[in-house]
Each structure stands twice: as C-alpha cells, then as structure tokens.
Amino acid sequence: MTPDTDRGRGILSPADRAYLLGEADMEHEQSKRNAEARIRGRITDAILDFGILVHHLKKKDRRQVFDTDDERFMDGLTAMLSFAYIGMRESGGEFGHALEPAVRKAEEVHAADMLGQAVSVDVQFDVETEVETAVDDVAVAIDAGKPVTPAELFSVMVGSDVLEDVDEVTLQLSDEADEDGLLKEDEFVAHVADYLDAELRWLPYNRVKVLVET
Structure with missing residues (x-):
C-alpha cells in the first residue's frame, strides 16, 4: 500500500511526508536539516498532546476515532507502537516502564466507567529475542x-x-x-x-x- 502524502495534516504535513518518502527535492543541506528539525519538534509536541487527549477528549470523540475498519488505521497503530518501542530502546529507555502504567491506568478507568467497579490490574510486559541472522x-x-x-x-x-x-x-x-x-x-x-x-x-x-x- 503506497503511503498517501495528500492526507490532511496530522503529526506530519503533506510536505513532511513527501520529504521523508524522498518525493521532495531539497537542494541545500540546510533545508534538509530545517525539515528534519521541524519534524522532530512536531513529533515531540504530538506526544505531549496525548496528555491532553487522554484526559480531555470526549469519550464519544475517542470512540469515533477507533470505530473504523480501515486497515491503514490498524497499520498506523502498529507503526506508532513500533516507533515508540524502537525510540525508547535506542535511547536506553524501557518500553515497559511506559506501557505497563498506561495499560494499568486505562483498565482501572475503563472498569470504573463501564462497570462501576474498582479493579486490581496486573500488567507484565516481557520480550524475548533470539538472534537468527546477523x-x-x-x-x-x-x-x-x-x-x-x-x-x-x-x-x-x-x-x-x-x-x-x-x-x-x-x-x-x-x-x-x-x-x-x-x-x-x-x-x-x-x-x-x-x-x-x-x-x-x-x-x-x-x-x-x-x-x-x-
């Protein structure tokens, strides 16, 4: 599936997508560095925005976002988690330190909201890798x-x-x-x-x- 660079602006603008996909010609190295710095800043700002979304976006709006059978959406969710995992791994962080409290809190809120119950949540994140080919x-x-x-x-x-x-x-x-x-x-x-x-x-x-x- 070819990435759609003409979608509305998300974290990336159409111009950002075109640059990352190699579809935009930039003759000067400074222009490339400016584009990359702009993209890094937008990613950071978008991550910080999730603190607002998780607490202040209305439930009906959140449900409408996820109520889709578009395969690209699920691919995007998978890529989003992969990006976070790779980024934390490369920087020496532990993905589980972000994932486990996130899932625990979400389950507690979901149980209180949907079931009217308080729950105890045990979350374990474990990854085992085996090198097959260098x-x-x-x-x-x-x-x-x-x-x-x-x-x-x-x-x-x-x-x-x-x-x-x-x-x-x-x-x-x-x-x-x-x-x-x-x-x-x-x-x-x-x-x-x-x-x-x-x-x-x-x-x-x-x-x-x-x-x-x-």
Whole structure:
C-alpha cells in the first residue's frame, strides 16, 4: 500500500511526508536539516498532546476515532507502537516502564466507567529475542545475490544503508504463510516494493526478485 502524502495534516504535513518518502527535492543541506528539525519538534509536541487527549477528549470523540475498519488505521497503530518501542530502546529507555502504567491506568478507568467497579490490574510486559541472522551476514548474502527471507530483508531495511547500492534482492518465501505475523509474506513483499519503488519478478521455487530502481 503506497503511503498517501495528500492526507490532511496530522503529526506530519503533506510536505513532511513527501520529504521523508524522498518525493521532495531539497537542494541545500540546510533545508534538509530545517525539515528534519521541524519534524522532530512536531513529533515531540504530538506526544505531549496525548496528555491532553487522554484526559480531555470526549469519550464519544475517542470512540469515533477507533470505530473504523480501515486497515491503514490498524497499520498506523502498529507503526506508532513500533516507533515508540524502537525510540525508547535506542535511547536506553524501557518500553515497559511506559506501557505497563498506561495499560494499568486505562483498565482501572475503563472498569470504573463501564462497570462501576474498582479493579486490581496486573500488567507484565516481557520480550524475548533470539538472534537468527546477523545483519552483516544478510548484507553479504544480498551482495552475493543469494536469497534472503523477508525477515532478514526487514532487518537491513531499518537503520541500515545496506540497500543503498543494491539493484536487486531475491526473497525466499516460506512454503506456508505465517498467519501469526503482522503481515502475510505476499503483503510484506508488496510493501517492500512500494517502499523501495521496486518492481517484482516472481520466480519458481517460491522466490521473488525485487528489482530496485537506482
């Protein structure tokens, strides 16, 4: 799904979206730095605004915001949480220190408001990660033209310049779709093609070649 840069202004203005998506030409480095500083400021101000929203936005308005079956909205919520998680992790913060009291307070307020009851809430946030493939190994495989999995490709798409000088990437898809993932593999491939402005060439043996325009 291609991002819609012409939506109304949210945290980002249409011009901000165009800049981040590489659709706006800025000849001067100072212009780029100004745009990035403006975006950082808007993100910070938006986060602070949630303190007002959670306490002062009317319940009917909050419900109308979330009463939607638009898949883009759920994708946006997932991306919002991912952004917060990555940002806190990179800065040395603990995501659970923000998540646990937020969920606890929300459950207490919900129970009092909807059920007329006081509740005790136990929230536990636990993440276990297991390194499967190092980013450097993925980079070597891509450079050698060897197939990589969607998860391996994703690992080098975030915070890495591995794909900057790559013309094509071959993806090895699994024989069975992972229904537990946020995206099915074919949906992930479509998102990758949009993100990289690439063409797809489907190959035998459950492989797909991503042709990146340079």
